[in-house]
Amino acid sequence: MNASAAGFAGEMLSVGLNVVPFVWAASPAAAELEGVVMDWVGRLLGLPQRLLFSGGGGGVLQGSTCEAVVCTLAAARDRALARLGHAAIMKLVVYASDQTHVTFQKGARLVGIPPSNFRVVPTSAASGYGLAADAVRAAVDRDVARGLVPLYLCATVGTTGLGVVDPVRELGEEARRHGMWLHVDAAYAGSAAICPEFQGYLDGAELADSVSMNPHKWFLTNSDCCCLWVASPRALTSALSTDPEYLKNVGTDGTGNPAAIDYKDWQISLSRRFRAIKLWVVLRRYGAVGLRAHIRRHVAAAKWFERTVAADERFEVVAPRKFSLVCFRLRASFAGDADDVNRELLAAVNASGRAFMTHFVVDGKFVIRLAVGGAMAEMQHVMDVWELLQDKAEDVLQRYRL
Known part of the structure; x- marks a missing residue:
């Protein structure tokens, strides 16, 4: 939201x-x-x-x-x-x-x-x-x-x-x-x-x-x-x-x-x-200071998530983050088709009801996207998503390990 x-x-x-x-x-x-x-x-x-x-x-x-x-x-x-x-x-x-x-x-x-x-x-x-x-x-x-x-x-x-x-x-x-x-x-x-x-x-x-x-x-x-x-x-x-x-x-x-x-x-x-009135209310309620704090909070959370994903050898960051969108995937090169593994991971996360992410395909690779943008999204929510990802990734990889 x-x-x-x-x-x-x-x-x-x-x-x-x-x-x-x-x-x-x-x-x-x-x-x-x-x-x-x-x-x-x-x-x-x-x-x-x-x-x-x-x-x-x-x-x-x-x-x-x-x-x-x-x-x-x-x-x-x-x-x-x-x-x-x-x-x-x-x-x-x-x-x-x-x-x-x-x-x-x-x-x-x-x-x-x-x-x-x-x-x-x-x-x-x-x-x-x-x-x-x-x-x-x-x-x-x-x-x-x-x-x-x-x-x-x-x-x-x-x-x-x-x-x-x-x-x-x-x-x-x-x-x-x-x-x-x-x-x-x-x-x-x-x-x-x-x-x-x-x-x-x-x-x-x-x-x-x-x-x-x-x-x-x-x-x-x-x-x-x-x-x-x-x-x-x-x-x-x-x-x-x-x-x-x-x-x-x-x-x-x-x-x-x-x-x-x-x-x-x-x-x-x-x-x-009369769209102008709702934008006017938002500008008057939050002001430049409040709106900047809103953007920066999300960017800081996305930065943390990007660093954390990059530090885990099982994952890779597909494109450098510039705002609050992080694009990543399981490497999974040792465990069958990487696209299948990532599709299963995304489906498992979304099926949990605790988080919702979407995907993209670039250079033929299936990529998972985490966008931090909810009005009430805080750092703790992103940290919770990372814990969920780790649990689901382990479950998915377990089925692909030889």
Whole structure:
């Protein structure tokens, strides 16, 4: 459970008030609070000024990363087609790594990019499974030579499977070279950037056209809540805006105030929830100090777990931990198929009812993932999981020993 009492209270307010702030006039307070909250969170993360309302950019609360991805892909598509003509849509290419969340492939299909024009760039242990700029450059150059048009590049800060961080600055420079839209997906790990020691992972964000982070993952906020910042709100609204006659009389504050935002033009649907209030409650309840303590407590527990696993000769850490996600497995090379052994271990732990972990497959290897992220998770809980793992590992290995 990664929500909180404050998030729960904010969710109740959102539901109970039943405000639907799709246009400014529907609830000026909701629209303006969203802009304030988005700049607050952006400054906490150390985002560049160009992505904030105070610097000419702006932010919106989407329901999920999937929605944010579709919106930014649509904005990138329309920006390119305004220059190339609509017939060129079959030439547009989207780039991501084999560690990037699959939602980007889904989003590309939804905005009309042919599946054959989605490039999954391979990563390897040599690069820490991060997306190397050289690999992107090679893929882009091949496509340009074939007459295709590079459109969109995703850099991930904290990949779903391994928690890997892509080199944002290097990828941003590659995107600039061909006029691609650079999106930084920090859905999980972006929350950690409120701590100064983690802000370096967002180095190069000033080169991004958009950045997203999900407070409902690690920021004590109830689902659904996804922060999306864009450097050019006009690019987003040009692709998503609608102007039917029945909304023309309620689309502004009546004074021509340019600060009045119709958030219906920043998202897929017209109607929307009052998400800003629950994020506002969390920020006011915990503050920067409380939220940083929350993140650091989880990271400290994950560090301990990583060290402990690495010290046990039966286990191996598969990828270096960067946040609160530890990826490990039983070596078990002496006792039959290692993947079978690890599958049994994970099943035994989850069947105990005392802990729940998930898996990933990288380089053909079955990997167990421990994510420390619960609102009430403490070091003792992680230590208890380690004791459970040791007991279950011994039981599983006993059956495989010759």
